[in-house]
Amino acid sequence: MKQYIPNLITLLNVFCGCVATVFAVMNQLELAALFVFLGIFFDFFDGLAARVLNVQSELGLQLDSLADVITSGLVPGIVMFQLLDMSQSGGWNAFDNATFAEGSQISILPFFGFLITMASAYRLAKFNLDENQVSSFIGLPTPANALLILSFPLILLYHNNDALNSIILNQWFLIGMTVLSAYLLNSKIALFALKFKNWSFKDNTLRYIFLIVSLALLVTMQFLAVPIIIGFYILGSVVDSSAKKKQA
Template sequence: MRSYIPNFLTLLNLFSGCVAAMFAVMNQLDMAALFVFIGIFFDFFDGLAARALNVQSEVGVQLDSLADMVTSGVVPGIVMFQLLEMSQTSGWGSGANFIGLDASPIAFLGFVITMASAYRLARFNIDENQVSSFVGLPTPANTLLILSLPLILLFHNNDTLNGIILNQWFLIGLTFVSAYLLNSKMELFALKFTNWSFRDNSVRYLFLIGSLVLLITLQFLAIPIIVFFYIAASFFQNKKE
């Protein structure tokens, strides 16, 4: 019976991703973000449960990536589609109609994130070396980066930030940077502790403490900073080693 617990948590991740996708299609991006956060929570704990119960399985590995494809692949693509569509009120392609849909052709570039996420997850499934570290930005981290943008728009309501986030060229650039980071050769540390020693896990502890401080002080604006802090901390750790 215990072997089903991690897979059930993974299915809850998938369910959360499906609900998030529905909200994203309806352009309720705050609710989409909420269910993505819930899905990522289940995604984190399904692996912990599998290791704690010693019930890791090939089915669990495949199921995890399939669930991530929805929560951390399809949803951020839809969110970027919506953001690009919002940016088209006065930008290139505004008022256009594409393949019978009342949407700008440029908005469909958002699904580059979905395609890049699928490729990254497929590579991850056949790579046996990504245990204590990742090669390329993990899809949940990339999803948090993308989902932070509508939350900053909604809850920070700063004219300068709004102007940057709803600039079509910024969004297009971020889309391709995101696709590159997902499939880059960068080695990034995983938040998996083999022991609780500060000496062995100094970068992880400093990253977690720094992230907590940033979230308390900057709220949703902290999320993109934390993602790039994660990349920088991994680079520093690799240089040290």
């Protein structure tokens, strides 16, 4: 019975991804973000449950990546679609299926957001074939990338700063973030994983520092902290990797 528990948790990730997809298509991006966060929560604990119960399986690995394609791949792509659409219309316009039915002129630009979905799917396929990404990652993990993309509409909603709004809803900024996102997902950058083999501060110094700094940033800056945390995550990993190479 216990071998089914991690897969059940993974399927909850799938469910959250499906619900988030519906809300993202409806341009209810706050609710979409909520269910992506829940999906990422389940994504973290399915692996933890598999290790604790000692029931890791090839099925679980494949199912986990399939769930991530939805929650951390498809949903961010739709969110970027909506943001690019807003950058052209200048407001929070709901996605209107009638536009397609009526055969009206459709802008091509918003569909560029699905580059994130394609890059996420490609990364996850590579991840399943790579046996070296156990204690670290090569390229930005899809959940971290999803949090980065989902932070933009939340910043628009909760910070309501004209300067920030003008930057986030600038189509060139969004195009740049889409390209950067696709690159980071499939880059060769070595990034540390938040997997603790023990609770020793000496063995997990970078992880503890990252968690403490991230918590402080979230408390003081709310959703604006998310892009900063992702940047700190990448920078910290690069510095740590360089230090380890010098020691070797």
